Amino acid sequence: MASHRRDLAVRAAVAQGLLAPGNPEATGPAGITEAAEATGPAGITEAAGPAGAAGTATRPGSTPGTPAAPVVALLDTAGIRASAAALTSAFAAVTPAEVLHAFAVKACPLVPVLRLLADAGIGAEVASPGELALARAAGLPPSRTVLDSPAKTPAELREALALGIAVNADNLQELARIDALVASAPTASPLGLRVNPQVGAGTIGALSTATATSKFGVPLRDEGAREAVVQAYLDRPWLTRLHTHTGSQGVPLTLMAEGVGAAYALAEEINAKAGRAQIDTLDIGGGLPVNFASDEETPSYADYARLLAATVPGLLDGRYRLVTEFGRSLLAKHGTVLTRVEYTKTSGGRPIAVTHAGVQLATRTVYAPEAWPLRILAYDSEGRPRTGEVTVQDVAGPACFAGDLLAAGRALPPLRPGDVVAVPDTGAYAFAHHYAYNSLPRPAVHGFTVADDGTVSFATVRPGQTAEEIVAEAGGAHADALVR
Numbered sequence: 001m002a003s004h005r006r007d008l009a010v011r012a013a014v015a016q017g018l019l020a021p022g023n024p025e026a027t028g029p030a031g032i033t034e035a036a037e038a039t040g041p042a043g044i045t046e047a048a049g050p051a052g053a054a055g056t057a058t059r060p061g062s063t064p065g066t067p068a069a070p071v072v073a074l075l076d077t078a079g080i081r082a083s084a085a086a087l088t089s090a091f092a093a094v095t096p097a098e099v100l101h102a103f104a105v106k107a108c109p110l111v112p113v114l115r116l117l118a119d120a121g122i123g124a125e126v127a128s129p130g131e132l133a134l135a136r137a138a139g140l141p142p143s144r145t146v147l148d149s150p151a152k153t154p155a156e157l158r159e160a161l162a163l164g165i166a167v168n169a170d171n172l173q174e175l176a177r178i179d180a181l182v183a184s185a186p187t188a189s190p191l192g193l194r195v196n197p198q199v200g201a202g203t204i205g206a207l208s209t210a211t212a213t214s215k216f217g218v219p220l221r222d223e224g225a226r227e228a229v230v231q232a233y234l235d236r237p238w239l240t241r242l243h244t245h246t247g248s249q250g251v252p253l254t255l256m257a258e259g260v261g262a263a264y265a266l267a268e269e270i271n272a273k274a275g276r277a278q279i280d281t282l283d284i285g286g287g288l289p290v291n292f293a294s295d296e297e298t299p300s301y302a303d304y305a306r307l308l309a310a311t312v313p314g315l316l317d318g319r320y321r322l323v324t325e326f327g328r329s330l331l332a333k334h335g336t337v338l339t340r341v342e343y344t345k346t347s348g349g350r351p352i353a354v355t356h357a358g359v360q361l362a363t364r365t366v367y368a369p370e371a372w373p374l375r376i377l378a379y380d381s382e383g384r385p386r387t388g389e390v391t392v393q394d395v396a397g398p399a400c401f402a403g404d405l406l407a408a409g410r411a412l413p414p415l416r417p418g419d420v421v422a423v424p425d426t427g428a429y430a431f432a433h434h435y436a437y438n439s440l441p442r443p444a445v446h447g448f449t450v451a452d453d454g455t456v457s458f459a460t461v462r463p464g465q466t467a468e469e470i471v472a473e474a475g476g477a478h479a480d481a482l483v484r
Contacts, residue, residue: 002333005079005450009448012448013383013446014383014420017068018068018458019068019070019340022340022381022420070340071337071361073443074338074448074458075331075445077449080120083334085120087301087326088101091301091305093302094316095309095317095322099324100146102323103122103327103330104326105327107327108428109432111137112138113432118144123146125286127147128149129159132160142164142188145165145166146165146167148168148194150170164187164188164189167190167192168193168194171194171217175239182238190241190281192239192281193233195217197244197258199259203250204247207247207251208250209246210247233270240279241283242281242282243282244259245325246285247287248328249289249328249371250289252289253303257312267279267320281323282315284323285325286328287326290328292373293375301329331427333424335428336422337361337430338421338422339421340355340420341416342354342355344415351391351392351394351415354396355395355397358396360397360398360437360438362397364429366397366404373407376410377422377424378419379421380420381419389413390411390412391414392411393409394410395412399437406421431443441466441467443464
């Protein structure tokens with residue numbers, strides 16, 4: 001069970017020194033690891049030798065003796081694999097067609113995550129030169145990579161076509177640009193066009209991509225647009241894919257299916273007018289919403305696949321290959337931020353716990369808490385779940401503005417200095433997307449596995465950022481550039 005694995009990982013992260021001790025003067029039980037290992041309580045790998053320097057530990061990917069940080073991020077590798085398996089099995093149950101499930105790299109742009117997903121049979125959907133570089137670094141082949149973006153440059157298109165990566169043009173101007181590139185050099189890239197079915201918005205406007213005025217794709221309901229798209233295909237026999245994506249969080253499954261249905265109907269129209277199956281692949285995007293209210297993973301991929309089977313049966317009868325582009329739903333539930341409570345105080349009668357996790361890791365939650373609420377889980381200083389009576393309190397981050405709150409008015413067991421606060425459901429669009437407010441460092445990210453006996457093992461996905469690296473990124477090597 002995912003929540004049980006998480007509890008074990010929290011305890012182990014403290015015991016193995018991934019998270020700084022709650023009391024800077026404490027050693028030993030606060031979570032310091034030495035070279036000789038023994039198995040401690042709850043299957044946790046702990047130090048057997050004498051305690052080391054205060055606040056230091058030997059951690060995965062660290063230099064012995066370096067200070068542990070008061071905030072760290074964890075990824076549940078078993079959970080990620082389970083989500084990948086759920087996705088592939090959900091579509092396999094409703095269609096005999098070949099399906100490429102391409103992970104939206106923007107959701108968690110970490111190379112080891114992409115490699116793990118590739119090992120689980122998942123490809124990559126990229127939308128920038130950086131994301132393409134990450135996918136290639138993870139070993140994703142061109143045949144399992146799809147390039148989307150509303151602002152591709154000629155250089156980006158040229159590279160993709162040279163590699164043989166599938167490309168979805170965003171608009172007719174881009175399609176004309178591709179015309180010239182295809183004429184100048186042969187390519188093995190499957191090529192398509194993104195259309196906007198203009199079926200409406202979900203509850204979060206910023207993530208609704210099929211509105212009447214969306215910046216994405218060719219708007220099918222605008223005057224003359226549908227006819228222009230049909231003609232574009234008839235003029236280009238090599239244009240064999242059609243792409244759409246209705247949105248993500250806040251978009252109901254019925255609206256997603258309506259958008260897919262509109263793309264399917266257009267593909268049928270184009271193929272009928274072409275007199276052949278010119279469009280052989282439909283890229284239906286992603287967008288499955290995530291439940292941030294509990295550990296339950298709802299809605300499921302199976303729910304969505306069954307809805308598509310009921311509402312767009314022709315899509316799944318085997319005539320069309322499919323591409324999906326899910327992101328958040330594959331990763332969000334399998335990431336957790338851990339942070340120490342540094343201080344507690346009361347202001348205006350409201351208890352406040354001040355932690356080291358805030359806007360730099362949960363940017364959307366801090367700036368739009370109504371749309372992006374996150375759960376808060378309370379653990380004691382050794383990583384054991386806190387239970388008992390609750391009190392309404394705020395959980396604050398470290399940034400220097402009043403709104404840096406992970407949660408406001410949340411009923412939790414009373415938090416104390418040194419306690420551990422866990423923020424689940426942060427595996428996508430959170431700690432992998434660091435926001436450098438106050439020059440706060442990027443936290444270390446560790447993947448974890450839990451053995452049958454409960455032993456937790458960690459592997460470094462991304463080391464924590466050092467002060468020296470912050471200075472370098474801020475132009476430290478060019479300090480005199482503006483005063484010469």
